[in-house]
Amino acid sequence: MTQEPRRTAHVLSRGSWAEARRIADILRKETIGGALLLAGALVALIWANSPWSDSYTAMLEYKFGPAALHLDLTVATWAADGLLAIFFFVAGLELKREFVAGDLRDPRRAAVPVAAAFGGVVVPALVYVAVNAGGATQGWAIPTATDIAFALAVLAVIGRHLPTALRTFLLTLAVVDDLLAIVIIAVFYTANLSVLPLLVALVPLGLFTLLVQRRVRSWWLLLPLAFAAWTLVHASGVHATVAGVLLGFAVPVLRSRKAGGPEAGPGLAEHFEHRFRPISAGFAVPVFALMSAGVAVGGWGGLTEALSDPVALGIMLGLVVGKPIGITAATWLVARFTRARIDAGLAWIDVVGLSVLAGIGFTVSLLIGELAFGAGSELDDRVKVAVLTGSLVAALLAAVVLRLRNRTYRRIHEEETADHDRDDIPDVYQR
Template identity: 55%
Template sequence: MSSENTNATLSRGTYKESQRISEILRKESVGGFVLLGATVLALILANSPAADFYFNLRDTHLGKDIGDFHLDLSLAHWAADGLLAVFFFMAGLELKKEFVVGDLRNPSKALVPVVAAAGGVAVPAIIYTLINLNGSAEALGGWAIPAATDIAFAVAVLAVIGTHLPSALRIFLLTLAVVDDLIAIVIIALFYTTELKISYLLISIVPILIYAFIARKGETTFHLKPLASWLILLPIGFIVWALFLNSGIHATIAGVVLAFMIPVKHNKRTEQAGAHHGLAEHMEHMVRPFSAGFCVPVFAFFSAGVAIGGWSGFTEAVSQPIALGIIVALVGGKMIGIFGSTWLVTRFRGANLDSDIKWIDVLGLSALAGIGFTVSLLIAELSFGVGSDYNDYSKIAILSASVLAAVLGSIILGSRNRYYKKLGEKESLDENQDGIPDVYSDDGSGIGGASVRAN
């Protein structure tokens, strides 16, 4: 082996971080398969004699307005604004943990996935805009649709075809998708805000501060167990969500704001009290299965259903500039943006990939990141409105592009997986006395003796 190089890109993280990410990947993989089932069911119902039942169910209203305080929403609206707020809460919590206590607290490690995510958002947006440049202003408004990567679907595909791929690749995909979600959240907040009612935002500051105080001081000051804190925080969080909903800012942003209020570090008083799991861990344990197994699949069930109209309807839809822009941007744009950004950042840093990884692996991950489902569907609805022709074209394009990206990524990574399987373990996985495999460095740098070489 060559000498160590701390500039290695996509090197192993710490053992603790690897274990945590592996647990997340397992849960997201299961959620991905549930999501797939909900999507298939929606498409079957929307293109069957039960279509009227499906669309009537989607448009059924629940709730009641209180004066000008709007809470009378359709089931599809509850799913898009309400259930996805839970999804964005988990995305925000995961992002905070990555940058506060995860391996990405190291700026040199955070740089690669952040730049890759930015490239994976910018290039697809540019491609979509160029293809729809001569179209209507409404069509151009969908520029952000191909920006997002669906973490559940992408991780589920990777779980099936990437059983022997280096763990750093899986961590890279998950981190990339989380940062990607953050960029999508910012886009939604900045570009998809309707009439801004500042009064509701100002009022929301009060419950947000109460939420933050209980989250940070509940265990040490009031001796609240994590479950008790969670039960108190839940109704406060709903109040914040309702205020955001009526403020004009998309309500899912409330999930991110609340996630950032949750402490992810253990303070000394908590450790002295013998608490092994803080509020962040407890919430992740409680909320992630609900988010991945229920919230996202229910949203997909109400959003993915589109009456395709047979082969002729499909070909007509995908020939539209909007659909072409989405398909080319998701399949080709993601690959160019992520792969190109990763290559450029390694060149500027004077580094190369970790010795365990080849550039073809990064290309396969870049292809897999073109699975842009959940957030893409949400942005399509925000861009064109539920039930519009443009929204239907977008849905068909998102589904088609996601399938193409999954197939292309599977072909590339499937062959690489077979290569790694034949190659076997190049380094011993014998455990030290502390239970940490030898491939992880004792100093937590995550290099573990891996060398940097040209690939």
């Protein structure tokens, strides 16, 4: 009996046509969100360094909300704890869909972006700790996060013809990265834990899970339960964004058998993702940027002084140096130990370019900075300067690397676009 030859494993292999179309749709929405995020950050910087900076501070410190529920929070806290919960809800939906119904349900395909995400968390943290040994080491997690919207917006500008496999890699890497960040926040940045509210939060979370598993879409049932779960998690001392991820994981990806099974159309997770991604990318994240990126630089001298601080140096080196090394090394190790080879048409310089781009750590990095050093503190201001500077440097370096490959991407794109038959699906996805 002859044995079938073993298929060669590929790193960053081409996904399915359905996945390619889905990723393209996500990229369009996140690109718009990235532009709005950048606009919010620029407005915050200009406002905080203008003669009207006092009004910016007053806005951040303005409190509102029901005091009976201990939710009389500042505008800045509502942005960090409330709006970012929507962002992490969408991230939870996206990650679950990738591993349940996407191309990453194959463990061999999932191993690459997951390992890359772990490498992109561990190495920057080590770089930060090395720079701040014996100092402010509590900020070790700041350079570990990748900003999805910002990174994808830059990618859309500098690499319109980037192969779908690389776009999927970056998107999945960033989503797993955010999941790791929320675990880090829950475990390492929870100062005072109240067990009772956390246990009570299981009630609305369980009811929400039960309803969505029965494919209930009624907003007047689901939203109050989601808000109750968020409120109780917030009261427990665990960062409230954790509730967003848990709620996202509760939503089923596949359609029920009564509805016709997975072939009958999109599941509830995809339905919610279509509804909430525009809110997350177009409102929640840009408003958080507006509330968090405003820092008084104090001129060139103040900028130089801020960037020379060990905390700032650790963050910038973690983002610009640690991220690329960690992601590229982890990807190479997976290929080395699985004896996989990079897919045809791609090169390792593409992985390097994307790993540099992953050094854009804006939204979650600013959030962790506030948790590590306290919102409005002197070190928090230096964290903001370092995150903004490191993210800008990472974006510029990635633009240089990826633009060098843009001509190749364009040629591949033109060949695939021309290679269509009557079903409007590129033949390369049908081979």
